[in-house]
Amino acid sequence: MSTQNQDFPGERKRTFGVELEIIVAWLWDDEPDPHQAIASTLPPILRCPVSLKKAYDEGTVVGEEKITKLIFKTFTDILKKHGLPTDLMEGIYDQWRIKSDETVSSIEGDYKWSGMEIVSPVERASDESFQLIRYTLDLLRSNYRIMVNNTCGLHVHVGDGSELMPLDHVKRVAGLFWAADPLLACIHPPHRRTNFWCQSIRERSNLAHGLIRDDDNQTHLSTCNYLGGSTRHGESPVSWREKYHDPRHLRAYEATRVQHDFEPFFMKDPNDRSASGNNRNITPSSSDGNLDIDIQVEKYAADKGSWDAMPKTPYVSTRDRKTPRFAYPVYTPEDPNQTMFSVLDDKAEDDIGVFAGVQEIYSCVSSCMIEWLLRAGDRPNYNLRAYACRNHNQRLTRPGTIEFREALGTVDGKWAETWARICVGLTQFAIHAPVKEYLAVLCHIDRAANEGAPYDVLDLLDEAGLFAEAVVVEKRLIENKENFRLKVMPN
Incomplete structure (x- = not known):
C-alpha cells in the first residue's frame, strides 16, 4: 500500500x-x-x-x-x-x-x-x-x-505560524540567547553593539541591571499570566486563550496552577462557567524538559563544583576549522564616535553571568515577564516585544515573533540567507535540544566567559548542528578580523 x-x-x-x-x-x-x-x-x-x-x-x-x-x-x-x-x-x-x-x-x-x-x-x-x-x-x-x-539593519522574525510560542519555548529561546549574546555579537560590526535600535539584552536590559518588576495590579497580572503562562499537554493553544479570557476563564485557569495541581486547563465550551473535570493532585510528567532545566540551573547556582550536568571535558568541534579559536569578547565602554544614536540605556556595571540570568528567566511564570526582563531601550537586539502584556490586544496586527535585530543591513544575498538560517536554526536548537545538550552549551559559554575556556561563536554554531552556516561565518570572521576587532586565543 x-x-x-x-x-x-x-x-x-x-x-x-x-x-x-x-x-x-x-x-x-x-x-x-x-x-x-x-x-x-x-x-x-x-x-x-x-x-x-x-x-x-x-x-x-x-x-x-x-x-x-x-x-x-x-x-x-x-x-x-x-x-x-x-x-x-x-x-x-x-x-x-x-x-x-x-x-x-x-x-x-x-x-x-x-x-x-x-x-x-x-x-x-x-x-x-x-x-x-x-x-x-x-x-x-x-x-x-x-x-x-x-x-x-537586517531583521529576522522567527515565530510559530499564527500562534504565540508557548512559555516553555520562550524560556528556552530566551535562555540560550541571553547566554550566547556576547558570542553572536562577534559576527556583526562592533558599532551594532551601541546602536539605539538593537541594544544588548546582556548589557542593557532590565535583567542585566538586576531590576525587579513592580506591578501590583492583580487583574493585569492575572491576564498576563493567563495569556503568557504555561501550556500543558492537552490544553488548547494560546490563541484559544486570546479569544476567551474573561474573568471566569482566568479563574478556571488559575485553579489548575495552585501548588501540587498539574491537571490541564480545559473548558468544554466558552459558555460553560466552570472548568470541566476535577483537578487531582498528581505528580508532574517526567518528560517535562524545562522542569529538568529548572532543577539543574538551581543546582548549578547552589554548588557549581558538584553540578552533575557539568561537561567533563572542553568542547571539541567535529568540523575541520580553518582558524584558531577566537577569544571570548570583552566589550569596553563605547567610544561616543561609534554610537549611532546619542541616547542609549545605561550599560550594567557588571555582567551577572550566564546562569544567574537563565535562572531568572526560568523563574518567570509568563512570557510577558520574560519580555520585561529582556527589554532594553525601544528595541533590544533579541526582541520579544510581541510577548509584552501591552501587546496582547494587538495580535491581529502584530505577529507573535521573536525579532533578531543586531545584524547590519546587507546587499549580499548569501549572507542574508545565512543569517536567517542561523536565527531559525538556533531557535530550533533551543526549543528541541535534549536537556543535557542545551545545558552543555550554556556551560561551555559560561566557562569561556569566566575561565577563558576555548569556545567561540563557531563552536556554538557547530554544537547547534549549523555546520554549513559555521563555514560561512568562519570565512566572514577571517575577512573582517580587524574591522570586528577579533582576537585569537594562543595555541
Whole structure:
C-alpha cells in the first residue's frame, strides 16, 4: 500500500520572515551618470522624471512622496516580474512588501538616495524559503544600484505560524540567547553593539541591571499570566486563550496552577462557567524538559563544583576549522564616535553571568515577564516585544515573533540567507535540544566567559548542528578580523 499521499504526525516547521533595509541610488532623467566611465560594470541607475524636480527641490512633502511612490512602484514591478507577489499595503504577510523606514538615513554624494525596507512574506523554514531571500536580494542588486550604511539593519522574525510560542519555548529561546549574546555579537560590526535600535539584552536590559518588576495590579497580572503562562499537554493553544479570557476563564485557569495541581486547563465550551473535570493532585510528567532545566540551573547556582550536568571535558568541534579559536569578547565602554544614536540605556556595571540570568528567566511564570526582563531601550537586539502584556490586544496586527535585530543591513544575498538560517536554526536548537545538550552549551559559554575556556561563536554554531552556516561565518570572521576587532586565543 502506497503511503505517498498520507499525512503522518511530524514536527511543525518554524516560520520566519526578514526585513531588508537598504538605500537606493537614483538620478533625474537629464543628469549625467557620475560613474559613466565604469557604468557598463554597474547595475543600471534608477531614473526619475524631471517633471518632479521642482517639487522635490522645494522639499515639499508632496514632492518627496511622489519620488518615494515612483521608486517603490519600480521595485514592486521588478519583483512581480520575477514571480514574487508584492504589495505596498501594511498588514499583509503572504507577499513581499515595500515600505518606508524612518530609521534609515540617506548619505551625501553624487547620487540622490532614498531609504526603504523590503519585507519578505512569512514562510515555513525550508531550503527553498531561505534561498528565496538570497535570490530576491541578488535580483535587486543586479537591477539597481543599492547599498547600505550604518543605519540599515537586517531583521529576522522567527515565530510559530499564527500562534504565540508557548512559555516553555520562550524560556528556552530566551535562555540560550541571553547566554550566547556576547558570542553572536562577534559576527556583526562592533558599532551594532551601541546602536539605539538593537541594544544588548546582556548589557542593557532590565535583567542585566538586576531590576525587579513592580506591578501590583492583580487583574493585569492575572491576564498576563493567563495569556503568557504555561501550556500543558492537552490544553488548547494560546490563541484559544486570546479569544476567551474573561474573568471566569482566568479563574478556571488559575485553579489548575495552585501548588501540587498539574491537571490541564480545559473548558468544554466558552459558555460553560466552570472548568470541566476535577483537578487531582498528581505528580508532574517526567518528560517535562524545562522542569529538568529548572532543577539543574538551581543546582548549578547552589554548588557549581558538584553540578552533575557539568561537561567533563572542553568542547571539541567535529568540523575541520580553518582558524584558531577566537577569544571570548570583552566589550569596553563605547567610544561616543561609534554610537549611532546619542541616547542609549545605561550599560550594567557588571555582567551577572550566564546562569544567574537563565535562572531568572526560568523563574518567570509568563512570557510577558520574560519580555520585561529582556527589554532594553525601544528595541533590544533579541526582541520579544510581541510577548509584552501591552501587546496582547494587538495580535491581529502584530505577529507573535521573536525579532533578531543586531545584524547590519546587507546587499549580499548569501549572507542574508545565512543569517536567517542561523536565527531559525538556533531557535530550533533551543526549543528541541535534549536537556543535557542545551545545558552543555550554556556551560561551555559560561566557562569561556569566566575561565577563558576555548569556545567561540563557531563552536556554538557547530554544537547547534549549523555546520554549513559555521563555514560561512568562519570565512566572514577571517575577512573582517580587524574591522570586528577579533582576537585569537594562543595555541
